Amino acid sequence: MQIQREITTASVLLGATVGVFGATFGLFAVTGGLSVSKAVAMSLLVFTGASQFAAVGVVASGGSPFAAIGSALLLASRNGVYGLAMSRTLRGRLPLRLLAAQLVIDESTAMATAQADPDAQTQAFWMTGGAVFVFWNLGTLVGALGGGLLGDPSVYGLDAAFPASFLALLGPHLAKVGGKAAAVLGAGIAVVFTPFLPAGLPILCAALAALVGLSTRV
Amino acid sequence: MSWTSLLLLAGGAYAFKVLGLVAIGDRPLPRLVTSCLDLLPAALVAALIAINTVAIGQRLVLDARVVGLVVAGVAVWRKAPFFVVVVLGAVSTAAWRRWVGV
Numbered sequence: 528m529q530i531q532r533e534i535t536t537a538s539v540l541l542g543a544t545v546g547v548f549g550a551t552f553g554l555f556a557v558t559g560g561l562s563v564s565k566a567v568a569m570s571l572l573v574f575t576g577a578s579q580f581a582a583v584g585v586v587a588s589g590g591s592p593f594a595a596i597g598s599a600l601l602l603a604s605r606n607g608v609y610g611l612a613m614s615r616t617l618r619g620r621l622p623l624r625l626l627a628a629q630l631v632i633d634e635s636t637a638m639a640t641a642q643a644d645p646d647a648q649t650q651a652f653w654m655t656g657g658a659v660f661v662f663w664n665l666g667t668l669v670g671a672l673g674g675g676l677l678g679d680p681s682v683y684g685l686d687a688a689f690p691a692s693f694l695a696l697l698g699p700h701l702a703k704v705g706g707k708a709a710a711v712l713g714a715g716i717a718v719v720f721t722p723f724l725p726a727g728l729p730i731l732c733a734a735l736a737a738l739v740g741l742s743t744r745v
Numbered sequence: 746m747s748w749t750s751l752l753l754l755a756g757g758a759y760a761f762k763v764l765g766l767v768a769i770g771d772r773p774l775p776r777l778v779t780s781c782l783d784l785l786p787a788a789l790v791a792a793l794i795a796i797n798t799v800a801i802g803q804r805l806v807l808d809a810r811v812v813g814l815v816v817a818g819v820a821v822w823r824k825a826p827f828f829v830v831v832v833l834g835a836v837s838t839a840a841w842r843r844w845v846g847v
Contacts (some may be wrong), residue, residue, distance in 0.1 A: 537827040544831070565751060572755035582746065582754055592750035596757065603758040605789075610765020612785040617766060628763040633793055640786035684839030687813030689835025690797040693790050694817050695827050699786035705780070713788030714795035721800045729800075733792030740781035 534642070534651045537692075541634050542658030544688045545576070547680045549666020552579055556671060559587030570667035574629055574660065577727065578602040602727035608734045609636040616640075616648045631658025633693075641696035703740045708725045712736035808847050835836030 549570065556566035561583060573579050582599035588593070610631045616639060617627045635656035642648045680686060700706045713736035720729040763786070774782070798814045799805050817834035841847070 586746045607761040607765040624759035631762040632819045684835035687810045687838035688835040690794045691817035692831045693794045695830040706787045709784040709787040710791035714791040736788035737781045737785040742785045
C-alpha cells in the first residue's frame, strides 16, 4: 500500500513536470512552422521529447526532412536499450507488450527499475509511462493552442527536476553487486562522449558500462 | 514537416522501443548476460543524471543545475521522499539562477 502510494505520487509529479515541457514543445512546434494537429500528432505518435524537439528544431532552421528524422532517431535510439532493460519485467501477451513499447522512455524506465519487486516494477512502469503520456500530450495541446503561459520552464528550475528525480531513483541500483562501478562508468562515458557525438548517442555508449557485469561473481 | 516524414519518424521511434522490448522475449538467458542486463539501468540512469546536469546539446556546461543536483543529493542522502528531492532540486536551481546567476 505504502509503496503503491509512493509510486503514484512520484509518477504524477514526474508527469506534471514533463507536462510543462510539453507546453514548451507545443509552442516551439507551432513557432517552428508545424500546424497544431501535426504538433499534437507528433507528441502522440513519436512520444519521445528530446527527439521531437530535435526534429522540429532542424526543420525550423531550414534543414531537410531527412536531417530532421535522422537527428531525431539518433536521440530515440536509446529507447531500444531501455526496452532491453525492461524486457524481463514487461512480460505477458504480445499486444500488451506492443502497447507498453510506446511508453518505454527515460522516466518510465528509471522509475520501474528503481523498484524492488517485479509487481512494483510493472506498476511503476505503467503509472509513470501513463502519467507522462497524458501530461506530455495535454501540455503539447495547451502549448500549441495557447502558447507559453508559464514562460521558460528553466526559470522555475524545472530542467533540474529531471536529474534530481533520476538521482532519487539511482539508489537501489547502487546496492547491486557491480552497481556502483556500472553507474560511475556509465556517467563517465556519457560525459566524455558528449562533445564528440550527436546528442543521444553518449547515453547509448554508456550502456557499455553494464559489461562490468561480466566480471562480477555472484 | 510533411505528414509523411512525421509518420516515418513515428515509425522509426516506435521501432527502437519495440525492438529492445521484444528482442529477447521469453528465452532463458545465460547468467553472464542477465548480470549485465541487471546492471544496465544503473549505467543508463547514471548517464541520464550526468547528461541532464552538465550537457546542453553537445556542449558541456556547469550551471545552476549542478547546484540543484548537489542539493538533491543531500536530500537523497538524508532519505527525503521523492517529492521533496525533486522540489528541492528545482527550487535551489531556480534560486541560484535568480540570485547568483549562471
